[in-house]
Amino acid sequence: MIRITILGSGNVSQHLIQAFSKSELVEIVQVFSRKPETLAHLLDSDKIVSDYSKLKETDLYIIAVSDNAIAEVSKQLPFENKLVVHTSGAAPIDTLDSKSRKGVFYPLQTFSKDKTVDFSVIPFCLEAENEADFSILETVAKSISNTVFAISSEQRKALHVAAVFVNNFTNHLYQIGQDICQEHQVPFEILKPLIQETADKINTLQPAEAQTGPAKRHDSNTIEAHLAYLNNENQRKIYNILTQSIQNNGKKL
Template identity: 70%
Template structure:
């Protein structure tokens, strides 16, 4: 039986706890034996209290320790672990492998998804990006990852950084554009609900087409009259600036503006 411990209690940690427990219920050889949380009550709804600790010195011996904390806390947490030469990984998309303390063997177990507390996700379709210092540790990470996901990838630190930046564009930035769209609707007393089928169709298209092939709209058509009318219509200077920048980027198709 491969024993796993999760260190952390935030969004990623909680979703991993659920995923591993679901995996255990399916009869896999992976067992989540303990969770470290500074506030036990934050994860007490997910597992028994006797599996939760708030003291690093009481961490059990395991095959894999997954640090699922904020990026700026990873180095500090890894330095507080009271043991040596065990496999310790973090779940960050942007933090290098070598940010982990030298006392233990290092790795990365990065689930590429946006997580929200209390919102269920299907972990089987979430890509998990793995990195380790040696082949033996990678085999263990691969085994563990495949018990909760059908999409497991070997990704080095530089590739992971590229993925994380790309994810900001397709997730965080796109969501911010949704917010701008909602603000424009609210300003003119139009229900944002009307745009939701368009949002859904746009997301579905890139599942079967490349983003370049899926691109439509006035910038793609070089419809100057419509573009100028839109820019004149936007009273919010920030909205107008973003509109102009994105229009120019589409028209240049990724070339330098």
């Protein structure tokens, strides 16, 4: 049984708490939170601490806080030579304090407070300074997920940028689509099967092969009509940028 401490009470922390609570290989000893009440629905009160001096010694400390807070939280840990990891996609391993054995335990997924996720299909990107610590992280990750990768800080940086494009930016485009629908009293629900099919396609096709639409076809009349129809200048700019990007795809610049 690997004994762990989680530091943080946000979306990632709460989802990890729920996942580890079902694992037979991992025991959550404590969770650190400045606002203990945010975790009251997930843990017994005696497992929640808000004072670093009350932290117990465990096998692994998982820091699940904002990127800007990782360094400060790792400095506050009252131990040396303990395995300490963060869950960030963007922060390098060296963000952690040098008094610790450092690692990364990055679940590549989007987490929302009220949306349950299936951890068994979430890829975990792991990094450690030595094989023994990597083995611990691998055991912990495999206790809740079927997909685990050894990923360096540089590779993780590329993955995180790519994830912003395929997740954050894509979701923003959903919002723009919804705004356009609402402006013209059209149910956004009508677009949901299209959104689902678009996502499903990349399970069998490369994104370039799955690309369709007026930009791909160089249908200038439709493109001009769309731009003339859009009332929002920001929407027109985004439409133009994405159209040009699709049309330039594969071209040598």
